[in-house]
Amino acid sequence: MSQTTIALADDHVLLRSGLANLLRDLGYEVSLEASNGAELLQRLDGKNLPAIVLMDINMPVMDGYDATQILKQQFPAVRVIALSMYDDENAIIRMLRCGARGYILKDSDPGELKAAIQAVLTKGFYHSEMVTGKLIHTINHLDAPSNASVRELMGLNDREIEFLKLACSEMTYREIAEKMNLSPRTIDGYRDALFDKLQVKSRVGLVLFAIKNGVMRSE
Amino acid sequence: MSQTTIALADDHVLLRSGLANLLRDLGYEVSLEASNGAELLQRLDGKNLPAIVLMDINMPVMDGYDATQILKQQFPAVRVIALSMYDDENAIIRMLRCGARGYILKDSDPGELKAAIQAVLTKGFYHSEMVTGKLIHTINHLDAPSNASVRELMGLNDREIEFLKLACSEMTYREIAEKMNLSPRTIDGYRDALFDKLQVKSRVGLVLFAIKNGVMRSE
DNA sequence: AATCCATACCGTGTTTTCACCTTTTTAAAA
DNA sequence: TTTTAAAAAGGTGAAAACACGGTATGGATT
Incomplete structure (x- = not known):
């Protein structure tokens, strides 16, 4: 050999x-x-x-x-x-x-x-x-942090997480409002609160945060 | 013991x-x-x-x-x-x-x-x-589809992929235009072309596509 | 030289998003 | 019952995003 x-x-x-x-x-x-x-x-x-x-x-x-x-x-x-x-x-x-x-x-x-x-x-x-x-x-x-940890770390509540998930779609805020049975203005409020909490300044920022933290993977 | x-x-x-x-x-x-x-x-x-x-x-x-x-x-x-x-x-x-x-x-x-x-x-x-x-x-x-396959599958060129990456940030299109040394109008064009090619209708759609197809992970 | 094609670019108008600030509703606490 | 805090909803205006229909330019091609 x-x-x-x-x-x-x-x-x-x-x-x-x-x-x-x-x-x-x-x-x-x-x-x-x-x-x-x-x-x-x-x-x-x-x-x-x-x-x-x-x-x-x-x-x-x-x-x-x-x-x-x-x-x-x-x-x-x-x-x-x-x-x-x-x-x-x-x-x-x-x-x-x-x-x-x-x-x-x-x-x-x-x-x-x-x-x-x-x-x-x-x-x-x-x-x-x-x-x-x-x-x-x-x-x-590499496993994305769970929703639970996002909740704790960033102080997000259930409703905000639900909104965040919907924000990761092609729906407009108006459509998200409908789906959540809320006024578009309330959605504005959720968005502003998340911008503040997550330190982002655009919807794309929300999406990137959600992806990075595995907020999406639940369903 | x-x-x-x-x-x-x-x-x-x-x-x-x-x-x-x-x-x-x-x-x-x-x-x-x-x-x-x-x-x-x-x-x-x-x-x-x-x-x-x-x-x-x-x-x-x-x-x-x-x-x-x-x-x-x-x-x-x-x-x-x-x-x-x-x-x-x-x-x-x-x-x-x-x-x-x-x-x-x-x-x-x-x-x-x-x-x-x-x-x-x-x-x-x-x-x-x-x-x-x-x-x-x-x-x-499990490796995400490479840029190469995105290029081939969706018919994106280098410049479009570069734009797509930048779209996955909190930059506005105007800022993206600056960074790419192009007019904002040209960026409009890239966006519209991608909307068409990728079958999405908002910037969030672009981001979701990019993430799903691993366009980001290169750097 | 004329044609084609891809890339870059422009105008205009609408919709959506974002910022800021105020009010109403609801439910719990004092 | 009043107080308080949180959630929900609103007004307004500016900026950004989106849609559509164009033009200009510089190669290749014929």
Whole structure:
């Protein structure tokens, strides 16, 4: 069985060389070293593709996100493992969305690097506990705040929340008034109260607030 | 150190009893067995709370989703591990969103059950490879339609998409015109064109469309 | 050169939205 | 019963949004 080939994309020369050495020690073949995403893509010629790319995120010219995305659609067989300095939640999610199969920190120990590579080769992905934890956190906290919390946080009452929901539609205030069995003037009052409470100054502001806070999702 | 107490909620008597036995064999104390979510909540009295609840999802009267959600806000200290027959992606996500700290299948082996319990006790969560895989899949595929698809589907051009993004703010059209270096009249034109293309009839409609189609999320 | 087409732009008029300030109604509290 | 507070409703005027029917300009196309 032939050796697993790996490509590197990282703008820090020393880190890149060190990493290449380490990978060779681990028994892999480093077939390509690029200093940014654009160079990597340009030097991949379609044949002799690496099995895996270790991709830095922050790189000049073209960063890891874009490079991964393009790589994924151009050469779907090549699997990307993101390589980053920080365990930033957004970075992780974003790289995964771009198609990365794994995400490891630059200060991981060689054992983890090898584990990641092997997992990606055999199972198709590698996700450390750190990544999983962040993922769960995102799933849970990206969850829009409930109506209850909106009520409490912003001091909105049932009627105002009902109005807010209706404001997130193409109805005019007059039509909303009808639907709520109130005078248009009363609706004016609700609107002004919400403008004040939510610190917005237009109906679009109301809609954006409602969306951001998950006021809509109830029905 | 006192024994870890665990509560069970499952409508299948046999499975429940078997599970209780197994847990006792593993060294845990089973303090409560309920046949559905409502019964569980009703029999938790605030003191003598279990450290962990093994929660079935499909139960009569009140299912695992609602029970977990209520439990979470009523007794945040109690940690829920979901227990399910199927590795259904939506079920997993939904239970995690409801506040479950772990998700294991009913046909897992006792070792995994114990691992899950210990992980939840010590780290606060347990997520098997199966769960992580599903999560990644969701993150990648639940992805909102891209700008590209909006462009294609609705026939919007770059400038229109740029306008659409700005329309999702509290700026007036006049201000948007300034920011885009165009006359307010031109903006009128963009608006009218979008109203037509997107089949909406107000600025709120534009905002709702943009949100629904993920036009915003780019920056 | 004439035509087409897309983009940018203009005029006018109506409706809706927003701001500010006042009054009536209702229901609970003193 | 009077007081008080909140909800509902109103008047007015200015700004913004919307509708409709046009014009000007600069490429491509023929």
